Amino acid sequence: MAQVKPMRADARRNYERLLEEAAVAFAEHGEGASLDDIAKRAGVGSGTLYRHFPTRQALLEAVYVDAIEAIAVRADELAAELPPGEALVEWLNELAAGMIQVRGLKALLGSAVADGSSEVLARCGSSVKAAAGRLVGAAQREGTLRGDLEPIEVLRLAHGVASASELGGGDGAHIRRYLSLMTEGLRA
Amino acid sequence: MAQVKPMRADARRNYERLLEEAAVAFAEHGEGASLDDIAKRAGVGSGTLYRHFPTRQALLEAVYVDAIEAIAVRADELAAELPPGEALVEWLNELAAGMIQVRGLKALLGSAVADGSSEVLARCGSSVKAAAGRLVGAAQREGTLRGDLEPIEVLRLAHGVASASELGGGDGAHIRRYLSLMTEGLRA
DNA sequence: GAGCCAAACGGAGACAGTCCCCGCTTATCT
DNA sequence: AGATAAGCGGGGACTGTCTCCGTTTGGCTC
CATH class of the missing domain: 1.10.10.60 (Homeodomain-like)
Known part of the structure; x- marks a missing residue:
């Protein structure tokens, strides 16, 4: 190739x-x-x-594909180090942090995961989706994650968490808080 | 004034x-x-x-202030019609839907709620924050909402839910799904 | 109504960014 | 070394932003 x-x-x-x-x-x-x-x-x-x-998009993609691939790889590192549930949470945390710190990565990841994006981006998107699938599957098998969750939903929620945290301060100081609200739920 | x-x-x-x-x-x-x-x-x-x-921002604000004020008003309508917990969820749903359907409203609400925005916008932001505060307070008193939640956090999460839903399809078809994941939590 | 004048208008033009075109340069192969 | 096509690069058309300033006009006062 x-x-x-x-x-x-x-x-x-x-x-x-x-x-x-x-x-x-x-x-x-x-x-x-x-x-x-x-x-x-x-x-x-x-x-x-x-x-x-x-296009600008093409340049953006070329600049960030490596970073996106690294995210996918990181999922498996975490899976090897931590129990499934924790690995997933930690991965989502790093994912959201990356989206906030590296300008442009959030939008790019968003379209990488959507369909209808370019060749290269779609490929990266698949890696990320596959990685998410592995973490989600493991956590569900472990019994710590709702069984009806799709990996893609988890990715979108991570995007949402990043958006929410961004509104706070520039840095991702609140990511863990929002992530834990997400996992624990808002009910009393 | x-x-x-x-x-x-x-x-x-x-x-x-x-x-x-x-x-x-x-x-x-x-x-x-x-x-x-x-x-x-x-x-x-x-x-x-x-x-x-x-500035473009000033025009955007002028165009959308009414919509933002309407959101704040809507909170009290819902509070009158529904039990606190449901009113909050319904309001967040409408809020997120508005952010998706009305282009530009999401970004604007984001900065309205942040500090350091313009005069008019800050005023709207306060209305929305106050409305959120009332709904959150009522739901907490009712006992259906975590007691440690700040109103501003709920608003940011709504923003996050809108972002997450946006990634799915253009329309806000998945808002309720993400909102319920949010309230229920991701744990099994 | 006529006349005044500050408020408001409007569009030309400076500027910044995107993107294409095409004559020139140069890496590579023989 | 010479041929040749791949690749270069910057000039220029175009689009959008935003300002400046000569001209117009609404709303007074008499």
């Missing part, structure tokens, strides 16, 4: 420079950072940027 | 035309709708628009 034809050396160099600068720019100015500016910083013309990444 | 000086007739007319067209445009093209276009449709120059509403 690698490049059918290897990229020309200069193309690969520019591609990587762009990715680096884009990561910096998005972190600094949010996902609305000026694309022409990113091109300038990377020392290439804007044409080059738009050839490699036809 | 009305205008210190009554507006000139033409000014008031333009102000209202702008508000009407803005509502249409925001509903149609989302909160990013072209401001110059709104001015054009309202039959005024862009200068006029920017004089009345210095």
Whole structure:
């Protein structure tokens, strides 16, 4: 599934420079950072940027796919270390924290998990969904998680928890609180 | 608290035309709708628009304050009709539904409830927070709601539920599901 | 009603961002 | 080294934001 034809050396160099600068720019100015500016910083013309990444979305995806894959991997690490229920909660906590700290990741994860997204993103989305499925399944088998929950629902709720926490302060100080309200429920 | 000086007739007319067209445009093209276009449709120059509403945010606020106040009022209607616990859940349901259906309302409610927002918005935010406080207090006294919950937390969670539901399909088909997961909790 | 004047108008234009096009450069293969 | 196509890059069209300032007009006063 690698490049059918290897990229020309200069193309690969520019591609990587762009990715680096884009990561910096998005972190600094949010996902609305000026694309022409990113091109300038990377020392290439804007044409080059738009050839490699036809849309802002494409660039965003390229910058964050690794982070998304890492999230999926992290699920299995946690599953190995903790009992299922705790692993799930801890994973959701890290997931929500990531969505808040890394600007743009929340929106991207949202569409990764939805259908109708791009090739690459859909692939990442599947990894994440599969990881969620494993954690949810294990916790349900353990008997600590409601049996009628779909993995996708849990992911959406994590997104919701991140949104809720975001409203508090910039950092994710309240994530654990909202997550525990979520798991415990609001009833007296 | 009305205008210190009554507006000139033409000014008031333009102000209202702008508000009407803005509502249409925001509903149609989302909160990013072209401001110059709104001015054009309202039959005024862009200068006029920017004089009345210095920022997009100001226009958005002016368009939606009524809707936000209506939400606060609705809380008391529901409190009169239903037992406290149910009234709260129903209100949160309507709140989340509104955030999804009316584009832009979610973000606006988010900042209305946060501190550091504009004069008008902060006022609306207070109404909503007060309304939430009444419902939450009643439900806690009734004994159906956890005693350690702050009204603001409930509002943020409603925001989270709206975010989660949004990821599903465009309409708010899943709101009740996520809301009930929220109230019941995720434990088995 | 006529005349005044401050309030309000409106649109031209400066600016910033996106995105495409096409003549030029250069990596790669022989 | 020379051929060639992949890749470069920046100029420029376009869209949207927002300001400035000459012009218009509503609402007084007489």
